[in-house]
Amino acid sequence: MLTDWGFPDFDDHEGVHLFSDRDSGLSAIIAVHSSKLGPAAGGVRFWHYADHRAAITDALRLSRGMSYKNAMADLPLGGGKGVILADRPGAEVTTAQLEAFGRATESLGGRYVTAEDVGMSEERMKVVASQTRHVSGLPVAAGGAGGDPGPVTARGVYLGVKAAAKRGLGASDMRGVRVALQGVGSVGGGVARLLAADGAKLTLADVNVERARALAVELGVDVVDASAILSHDADLFSPNALGAILTEQSIPTLKAKVVAGGANNQLATRADGQRLHDAGVLYAPDYVINAGGIINVGLEYLGQGDRDEVMARVDRIPLRLEQVWDESARTGDPESEVADRIAQQLIGR
Missing domain, CATH: 3.40.50.10860 (Leucine Dehydrogenase, chain A, domain 1)
Known part of the structure; x- marks a missing residue:
């Protein structure tokens, strides 16, 4: 540098x-x-x-x-x-x-x-x-790549959560897995609906309390205050709001043994990845698990493939996570450091 x-x-x-x-x-x-x-x-x-x-x-x-994220998604x-x-x-x-x-x-x-x-x-x-050609995420015809990236991001996060639960909890499916889910917007709400359909035991929180309560009623699940969700008694914590929520102060309060969610920059500092690792918490690096949206709009901009191609690539997100987890297990390095190292090699840095 x-x-x-x-x-x-x-x-x-x-x-x-x-x-x-x-x-x-x-x-x-x-x-x-x-x-x-x-x-x-x-x-x-x-x-x-x-x-x-x-x-x-x-x-x-x-x-x-x-x-x-783009490097790890092979874009x-x-x-x-x-x-x-x-x-x-x-x-x-x-x-x-x-x-x-x-x-x-x-x-x-x-x-x-x-x-x-x-x-x-x-x-x-x-x-x-209307002012630039260099934009993606626009409305597209049925079956085309592109459009609102939120639902596609949610699909990838959902697949990553299931893979993380299998790896970190030994769960063959999500039935009965206790998930504390932070943020119920476009991505978090989509993840919640998919997990609820699989029988996960959800607890929701959002700074928009009414939005969280409405989704909780829809899904028949619990809701807690946004300030309490990270330390809630759960098997898996899924952050899907803003970042920098995993800190030196918050990590010791985690009861979950797995962290997997769609929020960007979940770690406040690089050292927090080591702290999670030292605490025995399996971490799904955010830019790996939440790549669905950029896969969607990236292929739209590049003019490569259709909706089926988007979904085929999103379905490969758990494979990249497994690569990270395997390397972490082999080297003893935190998952966050391993993911950064792989990404930097792909970029050539």
Whole structure:
């Protein structure tokens, strides 16, 4: 590493671009971690941060994760991430800001390919696409690759959770497996429905309490406060909200022996992967288990394959997890370190 520019999560990124547009009020960041394997692909999120430094840090971490995710999913794509800053909690992104972000994306000449992420939607991505060709996750015809990545991500996470339960708990199926599930949005809600259909014993939590309660009623499962879900008495903890929830303080409170979920950047620091490992907790690295969405929109952008091809690739997510777990068992290294090492080798770093 030449320099971290005062940001510990700077990982020799190829570029970190800061954008502002006076007319629309847009403030945005596009971080390009690597384009060695192809265009730097990764969604754009609309979010309120405590300050600009926190927003840049998030973009750095997420873009690096996208490099690793795309490599581990065998996609000819690099890693990037976009962040549109909300000026206050609960703010709504405007059409003018989406258009300005589209122009910002276009200005990078195809080095970055954007798609839907937290706070965005297919309709919002259509507005972005009015200003740039370098966008994916748009509505597609039946049977085509692409569209809303949420359900496809949920499918991959669900398959990864089942593989993790088999590996870490010896569970031949999910019947009776106690799962504490954090976050019931597009991905977490989809995972919850699939696990409930398999007979898992779910406990749900979300910062949006009403959303969690509504899904709990629908599925006939329990709900707890968001502050209590991580330490809930469960066999498997599935984080599907925002990241950095596995910390030096929170890991000792875990009762689950397996962590497998769709949230990005679940580990607050690199050392937390070692802490999980030392605690005897089997970990499914987030950028491996949650690759379904980028497989979906990546193949859409590349024009490769259809819905069947997407699902065939998503079905291979447990195989990549098994590779990580086998290597971890062989070397004694944490699963997070093993996954990073494999991804870096694929990227050539």
